Amino acid sequence: MNVSARDSRFTFDWLALRERADGQARSWRLTRLAADFLRQCDPPLTMVDLGCGAGGNSCYLASRLPGPQRWRLIDHDADLLVQAAQRCRVVGDSEGRALDIETWLHDLNDLGAAWWKGVVLVCASALFDLTSRDWVKRFVAACARQRAAVLLTLNVDGHWAFIDRRGLVDDDEDDAWVKALFNAHQRRDKGLGVALGSEAPTVLRDVFIEHGYEVEMAPSPWQLPAGDPDTLELASALVDGWLDAACEQEPASRMRLADWHGRRRTALARGKFGVRVGHVDLFACPRPRQSMQGEKRT
Numbered sequence: 001m002n003v004s005a006r007d008s009r010f011t012f013d014w015l016a017l018r019e020r021a022d023g024q025a026r027s028w029r030l031t032r033l034a035a036d037f038l039r040q041c042d043p044p045l046t047m048v049d050l051g052c053g054a055g056g057n058s059c060y061l062a063s064r065l066p067g068p069q070r071w072r073l074i075d076h077d078a079d080l081l082v083q084a085a086q087r088c089r090v091v092g093d094s095e096g097r098a099l100d101i102e103t104w105l106h107d108l109n110d111l112g113a114a115w116w117k118g119v120v121l122v123c124a125s126a127l128f129d130l131t132s133r134d135w136v137k138r139f140v141a142a143c144a145r146q147r148a149a150v151l152l153t154l155n156v157d158g159h160w161a162f163i164d165r166r167g168l169v170d171d172d173e174d175d176a177w178v179k180a181l182f183n184a185h186q187r188r189d190k191g192l193g194v195a196l197g198s199e200a201p202t203v204l205r206d207v208f209i210e211h212g213y214e215v216e217m218a219p220s221p222w223q224l225p226a227g228d229p230d231t232l233e234l235a236s237a238l239v240d241g242w243l244d245a246a247c248e249q250e251p252a253s254r255m256r257l258a259d260w261h262g263r264r265r266t267a268l269a270r271g272k273f274g275v276r277v278g279h280v281d282l283f284a285c286p287r288p289r290q291s292m293q294g295e296k297r298t
Helices: 004-027 028-038 057-062 078-088 132-144 175-188 198-208 232-249 249-267 289-297
Strands: 044-050 069-075 100-107 119-125 149-163 213-219 222-224 274-286
Touching: 004 057, 004 078, 004 213, 004 222, 004 232, 028 149, 028 213, 044 057, 044 274, 057 069, 057 078, 057 119, 069 078, 078 100, 132 198, 149 175, 149 198, 175 222, 175 232, 175 249, 198 213, 198 274, 222 232, 232 249, 232 274, 249 274
Parallel strands: 044 069, 044 119, 069 100, 119 149
Antiparallel strands: 149 274, 213 274, 222 274
């Protein structure tokens, strides 16, 4: 999964563009569950931000979780790791204590790495739609061996819609068609096997339950209101991305797709519609050993 400097720049710009919407969408309840779990663990609390990107996820969580905290920032992009470390070094835990930061330049295909040692919480954001079912099975098995909890946020669920100023869904005749093409494109191999796309939340839940975890899920949709200048750039970038993916999936329909794109882009620019994008957050916690043993005896 090698990344060029140009790819890094594009990725960083996209991560910066979406960070505000991510923060507003996250489930506060699941973050509190993660904090409650950490209060039962011995400090320092070692946490992993898997596929950390530019550090938005760990920066958001650090101030909302107890400490002292040791973060292992893991990504395959060296430039993004530098950005993540710089950002995390200026934030603190819920009591203002500085974070202990480690960076790991690492191919996410390899889940047998040394960074698992001592980890009590694994975090990731907007990652698992890119992963495969087999990769998830290996990931969950590794978490279970460590008896680590996980907080996995902003997992796409395949649902998006254009909404009017009252928040009601507006169905263009081609929206469902474009959505189907985009969701199919998401299933392409992104370097970690055939991607789960919108199936990721369900697969994660099922595999964690199979490994004896208690799982909580919560919706975390992006809400980009019609006529909001602060979210217009993100909404426009989304529509552009949906177009690009749909054209790659069905090149013969470029003209029809361009017509759809033009209608939707114009409506966004005029403030007629905004966008809602579905995500799901997941917190999974290993059940107490006594509880698991009790179940086996019954």
